[in-house]
Amino acid sequence: MDFSPLTDALASKSYGKIADICDELMLKAAAELEGTPFEEEWPFAIHLLAHFYVNDINGARFLWKSIPSAVKERQPEVVAAWKIGQRLWTRDYAAVHEAIRSFDWTPQTQPLVAAFSEVYTKRIFQLLLSAYSTIGIQDTALFLGMNEDDATSYVLQQGWVADPASRMLTVKKQPVATEQKLDPSKLQRLTEYVFHLEH
Structure with missing residues (x-):
């Protein structure tokens, strides 16, 4: 073989x-x-x-x-x-x-x-990102398969915020990139309008 x-x-x-x-x-x-x-x-x-x-x-x-x-x-x-x-x-x-x-x-x-x-850790991080607005440090560590310090460090690098007093993490949602679709008919009307203004 x-x-x-x-x-x-x-x-x-x-x-x-x-x-x-x-x-x-x-x-x-x-x-x-x-x-x-x-x-x-x-x-x-x-x-x-x-x-x-x-x-x-x-x-x-x-x-x-x-x-x-x-x-x-x-x-x-x-x-x-x-x-x-x-x-x-x-x-x-x-x-x-x-x-x-x-x-x-x-x-x-x-x-x-x-x-x-x-790659699995990244998938779980994305899951946490979409499912939580706040989550405990201990739960985050469990999900990510890390000790609490490493998990906290990992998510802080992604922009999350830690509250040491409550041992909670505030999830920072990633900005969603929305793709603007251009409607050809609107573009045509805009072109005609600009042309009309100039002449």
Whole structure:
């Protein structure tokens, strides 16, 4: 099995492409190696994590169901990756970070786990941004998977305001960039009006 497209994507940190690459390689392997078990060498942990990276929980669930139980029993990293998926599925935001930290990832998988952790923290931050106007420091730390000092520092860099006395954070909403659409008929009328004024 030629894993070079996957190896190249991992080396270039093109994590957003890995789920599709793995899906295509798996279909190819299933067709080419019909009747031959290829699952033992398949990078299931990376494949699962790549689906999490692009926020494709359903794709990860279907992949998990297709993994032979013998592989799940022999590859603890695959099970550890799926623990992240279970937390994502139940929207247990704080437990996602816990699942990431609770396993000693292999050198091949670790960079993808770190990249997922970073992108996941940004997604949760956006969720907090849209859902709260004020939130406690402790809750923010739980959601972001950080200690309270790091979480406070992280959100203060985004313009939030901390009240040490109440241990509350005031969320600073990001300005929404609205795109002005130009109505051609209004532009035509304006042109005619300006022309009329000048003549």
